[in-house]
Amino acid sequence: MMLGAEAPGIEVLETVTGSPFGMQLVGGSLPFFDAFGWDPDIGVGEALDVLGWSADTFSDEDPDAAFARLVEGLSGGPVMIGPVEMGHLRYQPGMTGPIGADHFLVVLAADSESVTVHDPQGFPYARLPRAEFAAAWQAETVAYGKPHTMRTNFVRHTVVADETAIVASLPRAIGRLGGENETGLPPGSLGNADAALALAARIGSGSDPDLRGLLAHFGVRVGARRLADAATCLRRVGHDRAAAILTTQARLVGSLQYDLVTEDDTRAADTLRALAPTYEELRRALTAS
Numbered sequence: 001m002m003l004g005a006e007a008p009g010i011e012v013l014e015t016v017t018g019s020p021f022g023m024q025l026v027g028g029s030l031p032f033f034d035a036f037g038w039d040p041d042i043g044v045g046e047a048l049d050v051l052g053w054s055a056d057t058f059s060d061e062d063p064d065a066a067f068a069r070l071v072e073g074l075s076g077g078p079v080m081i082g083p084v085e086m087g088h089l090r091y092q093p094g095m096t097g098p099i100g101a102d103h104f105l106v107v108l109a110a111d112s113e114s115v116t117v118h119d120p121q122g123f124p125y126a127r128l129p130r131a132e133f134a135a136a137w138q139a140e141t142v143a144y145g146k147p148h149t150m151r152t153n154f155v156r157h158t159v160v161a162d163e164t165a166i167v168a169s170l171p172r173a174i175g176r177l178g179g180e181n182e183t184g185l186p187p188g189s190l191g192n193a194d195a196a197l198a199l200a201a202r203i204g205s206g207s208d209p210d211l212r213g214l215l216a217h218f219g220v221r222v223g224a225r226r227l228a229d230a231a232t233c234l235r236r237v238g239h240d241r242a243a244a245i246l247t248t249q250a251r252l253v254g255s256l257q258y259d260l261v262t263e264d265d266t267r268a269a270d271t272l273r274a275l276a277p278t279y280e281e282l283r284r285a286l287t288a289s
Helices: 010-018 040-051 063-074 130-138 161-178 192-204 209-236 240-261 263-277 279-286
Strands: 024-026 030-032 055-058 079-083 100-108 114-119 124-131 150-156
Touching: 010 040, 010 161, 010 279, 024 063, 024 079, 030 209, 040 079, 040 100, 063 130, 063 150, 063 263, 079 130, 114 209, 114 279, 124 240, 130 161, 130 279, 161 279, 192 263, 192 279, 209 240, 240 263, 240 279, 263 279
Parallel strands: none
Antiparallel strands: 024 030, 055 150, 079 100, 079 150, 100 114, 114 124
């Protein structure tokens, strides 16, 4: 949305953020089918880097100062903000308060009463009262990032082919698949095979409703989509073995949806145990290519 006509396809963007390459169990309890130690804020920066773009990033603890900077930034065009707390986005049906879910928005206009945004979840030109926008942008219930973060002045300083960007993103992916992470994860956090096996044990013993809801409403479909996108991109750059493993991962993760919704915990746990060794297989395939 911020890169405009020069933006690569969604599948390329997803891949070069680094998100598809791994799994994590944050704090030993919160599962995500994304790279160990990764979060979307990190992914935005990494994607811009390998794609040849730059942007100015600001955050401010003071909400009034941040809003004034946002208004100033809008004089140069749309502004990307996030993370925000999705539960405060009241134009989304069913949202009435914080739910601990992160999101990103493109702000188009702002005044003393309201803010107009494009929401990539499918809400163009959505209006949000300033107080509710402020609560969302504070991001108090989001587990990463800083409050009132915004990105402006997106500039393409180097023309980079999609294939070149995909290849440039792989060293970080290999490192994270090997257990490297550069973030301050909570104690007890697990990555990749360890995360899959620990989640299998939790689900096999009867998962709690919150865990099941996170996976069934968000985690599985996002994870499977990212993996399928990465498989497409890896095939484009000749990493056929790695692409085949990513496709296997996408099939395994996607197959969890029915079992989680119907509470077939034994089958879901078996699927996660089958998923566990594929992370090391993927790391080896990428290293050998």
